[in-house]
Amino acid sequence: MEYKFFPHEDYRPFQEEGMEAIRVSAVRGIPLLFSSPTGTGKTAMVYGGILEARMEGEKLAVITRTHSQYRIFVEEFNRLKKKHKELTFGMLIGRKTVCPMKVGPETCAFMRKNSLREVKNGTGMRNMMNIESYKRHLATNKEPVCPYHINCMQVAQMRPVYSKESMDLIRGQMDEPQKPEEFIERCLTQGCPKCPYELMKATLNGAEIVVLPHQ
Numbered sequence: 376m377e378y379k380f381f382p383h384e385d386y387r388p389f390q391e392e393g394m395e396a397i398r399v400s401a402v403r404g405i406p407l408l409f410s411s412p413t414g415t416g417k418t419a420m421v422y423g424g425i426l427e428a429r430m431e432g433e434k435l436a437v438i439t440r441t442h443s444q445y446r447i448f449v450e451e452f453n454r455l456k457k458k459h460k461e462l463t464f465g466m467l468i469g470r471k472t473v474c475p476m477k478v479g480p481e482t483c484a485f486m487r488k489n490s491l492r493e494v495k496n497g498t499g500m501r502n503m504m505n506i507e508s509y510k511r512h513l514a515t516n517k518e519p520v521c522p523y524h525i526n527c528m529q530v531a532q533m534r535p536v537y538s539k540e541s542m543d544l545i546r547g548q549m550d551e552p553q554k555p556e557e558f559i560e561r562c563l564t565q566g567c568p569k570c571p572y573e574l575m576k577a578t579l580n581g582a583e584i585v586v587l588p589h590q
Contacts, residue, residue: 380426382454387416390423397424418451422584437586442468446554448586453551464552465582466575473559473571475523486521493520497531506568523563523570537577540566545577 378394393411397420400407411417425435439445445466452464470480478486506522529536537545544565548558562571579585 376427378423378427380455380459381423382419382451382458383416390416390420393417393420394424394427397421398428401425401428418447422451422455434582435584437584438589439586440589442555445586448584449552449554452584456551462584463549463582465549465578465580465585466552466555467579467585467587468555468572468575469588470572473555473575475563475568475570476521483521486519487524489518490520490522490524491528491535494525494528494530494535495532521570523568524573526567526569527573541569541574541577544569544574548574549578549582 376395378391378398381390381394389411393409393415396407397409399405401424409417409420411420421437422435429435437448439448445468449464449466452462456462456464470483471477474483476483476486527537527541529538544558544562552558553561558575559571562569562574
């Protein structure tokens with residue numbers, strides 16, 4: 376059969392057989408343990424087989440262990456995107472890996488709550504100088520906020536709304552995804568520094584293909 380979601384023009388040996396095994400497994404709901412040596416094109420086979428079997432409205436969720444596996448799925452998606460402009464991509468990396476404030480999930484949740492209150496009140500931290508100054512005084516602040524989270528949002532809004540610059544980053548990552556380290560750097564250096572975790576998380580809801588960490 377024709378595998379229209381295969382990212383490449385030509386097949387390597389046994390890729391068609393591999394995609395068919397993946398497709399049949401997905402259609403019938405049968406678990407499949409698929410092992411193949413490095414360089415045989417497993418990522419392309421996963422895309423080709425699973426997306427061929429996917430029903431309308433279903434997502435493909437990929438669980439990976441390493442950043443190198445993230446990069447491979449990003450690269451193959453960008454090849455696939457040239458054939459299927461409608462496909463969208465989302466990814467998420469563990470919070471502790473990307474958090475510019477280097478805080479745990481409980482502290483992050485507390486700071487996020489305070490940050491949203493400040494956003495509602497019209498507070499903004501639009502440059503790195505303000506952020507670094509805030510960090511130096513963080514230890515004495517009884518109600519700490521996250522300046523990176525504040526920078527993701529439009530200020531003086533009754534409910535959380537992403538800023539235009541944040542939406543551009545989110546949509547750009549969904550349509551033409553960058554590798555994790557590239558997207559993180561872009562969030563922290565383009566315009567005012569923003570929370571990479573927050574913007575990565577925002578790509579997941581509308582994406583048809585999502586890559587997530589195994590934790």
